[in-house]
Amino acid sequence: MRLRTGFLGGLVAALCLxxxxxxxxxxxxxxxxxxxxLVRTVGGDRVxxxxxxxxxxxxxFVDPRPSYLVRLSRADALVHGGAGLEAAWLTPLLQRAGNARILPAARGNVRCCEGVTLLEVPERLDRAQGDVHPAGNPHYLMDPENARVVVHHLADxxxxxxxxxxxxYRRNxxxxxxxxxxxxxxxxxxLRPYAGTRLAAYHNSWPYFARRFGLRIDLFLEPKPGIPPSAAHLTRVIAEMKADRVRAILVEPYQDRRVAERVAAETGAKVVPVTQYPGGVKDTGDSYLELMDYLVRSVAEALAAGPEPTPQL
Incomplete structure (x- = not known):
């Protein structure tokens, strides 16, 4: 009996541990x-x-669910971009969650843009320019060097x-x-063979990717960020694409692929499914590095097809 009691006591202790x-x-x-x-990469089994x-x-534009409030109310850390990408829906959630650990002034509120040099910071705010972010373009993780900054910040x-x-954390x-x-x-x-080559995109998500890999991604199907394409604007885009022999249009999952396909049909360009997020399109895996593998491979393959463009150096 003493043995059995000891065994049970040890089992309870182990379960408690x-x-x-x-x-x-x-x-x-x-x-x-x-x-x-990146959180899973750094945190491993401890998060x-x-x-x-x-x-x-x-x-x-994320539609918040009630479950988000529950998780935020219990969180030890909130990891967000910090450059305004999520502000429209995240700020109200934070206010309602009632969790002092993740409020903006708390250590558990992790702004991942800290230490990143943001591009396209507007000199003045003007709503006529569309959805302009006051802190600068928030899509900075499309440059893998910025992922380096974020990973250091998460580990610390x-x-x-x-x-x-x-x-x-530091080993991971x-x-x-x-x-x-x-x-x-x-x-x-x-991507080095395509330095200076011009690409089109639906939305201005790619300045960091373009800068890192020496590309020009400055022609957009949206006339302004967040503004739907008009017929007149698309006519101008098609003319520019023909003049510069642009042969790739980057389109993300939530954007109107039909518009991109119409432009592609007029110009001979290829519609390239891309995403900023692991799992956003097929073959991007579930990790940041797999995502970057996919983006580089997809852009290179699109640029390798068709006639040579006229690089603008």
Missing amino acids: VAGTTEARLRVVATTADLGS DVLTLARPTEDSH TFAELDPDGAEV AQAFLTELDRRLPGWLER
């Missing part, structure tokens, strides 16, 4: 799938992650929130950075 370990995991809410992927926006939806923040896991971050350093030269080499 496991329960305590599970409970001790950092509860993290990430706004978008790219950030969620419990919920991503709010689906990878196939426009992160500017998680180590502060969970000192016992500091070594794990370093593993990611090592793999990034291994892949980046290949990405650059794959």
Whole structure:
């Protein structure tokens, strides 16, 4: 009987230890799938992650669910872009969640743009220019060098929130950075033959990608950010695409592919399905590095097809 009692006592203690370990995991809410992927990469088994926006939806306009409030109210950390991409729907959720740990002034409110040089910061705000972000273009993770900044920031923040896991977070971050350093030269080499080549896109999501890989992505099917294409604007776009022999149009899952296909039919360009988020389109996997593999490969393949464009250096 003493043996059985001792066994049961040990079992209860072990179960309590496991329960305590599970409970001790950092509860993290990430706004978008790219950030969620980086959180999982850095946090590993020490974090419990919920991503709010689906990878196939426009992160500017997310329809909040009641479950989001529950998770935010219990979160130890909120990981968001910090450059206004999610502001329209995230700010009201934060106000209603009532969680001091993730309010803007708290350490658990993780603005991932810290340390990133944002592009296209407007000199003045003018709603006539469409959906312009006051802090600058928020799509900065399309440059893998900015992912480096974000991963360092996540590792430092998680180590502060969970000192016992500091070594794990920094080791995981370093593993990611090592793999990034291994892949980046290949990405650059794959797109180097197309330096200065002009591409079209539906929305202005790509200035960081263009700068890193030496491309021109400055012709948009939207006349202004968030404004639907008009017939007159598309006529001008088609004329420019023909003049510069533009042969690729980047289109994200939530954008109107039919419009892009009409423009492609007029110009001979190829519609390239792209996304900013792992899982947004087929073959992007569930990690940031797989996403970048897909983007570089898809753009390179599109530019390799058809007649040579006229590079604008």
